[in-house]
Amino acid sequence: MDADARTTATVAADGAARVRRTSASWVAGGLVCAALLIAGLAARRPASDARTAGASSSPPALAVPIVPVRVRAMPVVLEATGFVVSEHTVQVRPQISGLLKRVFFTEGDPVRLGQRLFLIDPAPLQAELDSARAARDSTRANLERLQGLVQGNYVTPQEFINARASAEQAAAAYRRAAITLSYTDIRAAVAGRSGGLTVRAGNLVAPTDAAPLVTINQTRPIEVQFSLAQQFLPRLRSAQAGGALGVVVLREDGAGELDHGSVVFMDNAVNASTGTLTLKARVPNEREQLWPGQFVTVRVQLALEPHALIVPETAVQTGPAGNYVYVVVAGRATKRAVSVDRHQDDLAVIATGVKDGEQVVERVPTSLRPGMVVRESAPAPPRARIGLSGAGT
Structure with a gap:
């Protein structure tokens, strides 16, 4: 009996040991699987985070005021700074x-x-x-x-x-x-x-x-002396052949008209050192608003240009290579060189570089760079956009 009991006890002990070993193997296997799963998830997370970070780092479109290039009739007005001189001193x-x-x-x-x-x-x-x-x-x-x-x-x-x-x-x-x-x-x-x-x-x-x-x-009448760039000489000569050249004299800041008159003198030579031509205009000065030595703004109207390309003056930027504007093409700002014929009434008359209907950035922020994605901001107040819409466009 004792021998049978010992045998039975031994068998039971061996079975329990096998059960414990089997359970331990399962636990170890489970731990290994869990570790592998965690490692896989950890390996996938950086790629997902990178994609998320990449998506969030794309800059938003820059809001800028955008206006179209327009064609309208514009008087050919040349503007210069001059000073008042007495005809007789x-x-x-x-x-x-x-x-x-x-x-x-x-x-x-x-x-x-x-x-x-x-x-x-x-x-x-x-x-x-x-x-x-x-x-x-x-x-x-x-x-x-x-x-x-x-x-x-x-x-x-x-x-x-x-x-x-x-x-x-x-x-x-x-x-x-x-x-x-x-x-x-x-x-x-x-x-x-x-x-x-x-x-x-x-x-x-x-x-x-x-x-x-x-x-x-002598103050009545009085003269205003000013200079214009030599590039305008052909236009001046052509306009002068058709009659007297009318002028408007304004305050130095161009804010208010002081008198009207006509050109009475055009120098017979261009100043070689400045590339300018000297002219004089005579005005009645009945109210004696003009004083000898006073600086003024002079506008000379030469003709009427029926199809002038215009953009806001603020749209034209100046760089080392000359004047340029930002043209909006497919939602991106493209830098384009332009040739400016003249500036007039807060507008720039463009000779070459843009076409009618093209969209340009009206006021260029300092953060704007070529190729950036842009979108139109809220419309500018009507006062700021004067001259770009309405009759004559």
Whole structure:
């Protein structure tokens, strides 16, 4: 019995051991499978994360204002900065030396042509005139006396000739003294506006003085001098052949009109150092809004261009290679070189580079680069887009 019991116990113990070994194998296998599954998932996650990161790193389309290139009738207006010059500037100087007795105007006031301005003490010159008159009268009387005597041969012909020469010299001296006396009364040689006085009554004046007594500038009419690039010379000549070239004079900032006039002078040569041509325009200046030396903006209208390509002035950028715009093609900004004919009223008239209807970026942000994806932003206010729509397009 004891032997059978021991045998049974041994068999039971071996079975239990096999069961434990089998269970351990299953557990180990499960752990290995779990590890492999986790490793596989971990291996796939970076690729998935990379794809997600790649998708999220694509930049969004840049919002920019976009406008079409338009064709419309545009006046050919050339604009330049000029300055006002007086057509007649007179420096009033004494022609004789003497004591300045009186000043008959207030400096800065307008003066009329022929208006009395200054009086130099006339007393010394009046005395010289009186002496010259007496000498003239004496020699004239002597000549008349000798004229009767020479006919009766009481005096020689030579004596009569000498007397006549003396009379003529005395008469000339009298006229010269009268002219010199007239120089004491100084009058305005031109109508205009007086400048500042450089001398006051009671001072001695002379023709050799460095400064004039006063300077008078004609202000009505007045002229505006300006320069235009030589490339416009053919247009200027063509327009001038059809009549007077009209001009509009505006404030220096171009904000308001001051007067209208016409071109009265075109230089006969281009300035070789600047490549510009000098012109002058005359305007009435009845309200005296223009002052000599004042800077202004001048617009010269040459003709009407019926089919001008226009874009907003802000669309044109300048780089090392020249002017360019960003044209939107298939949702991307493409940099394109353009040739600008002129700028006018916040618009740029394009000579070459774009076509009617093409879309351009109106205001270029600093972040925009060629090839970037763009989309149209909210429309600009109507004031900013003036000239690009409506009649005439």
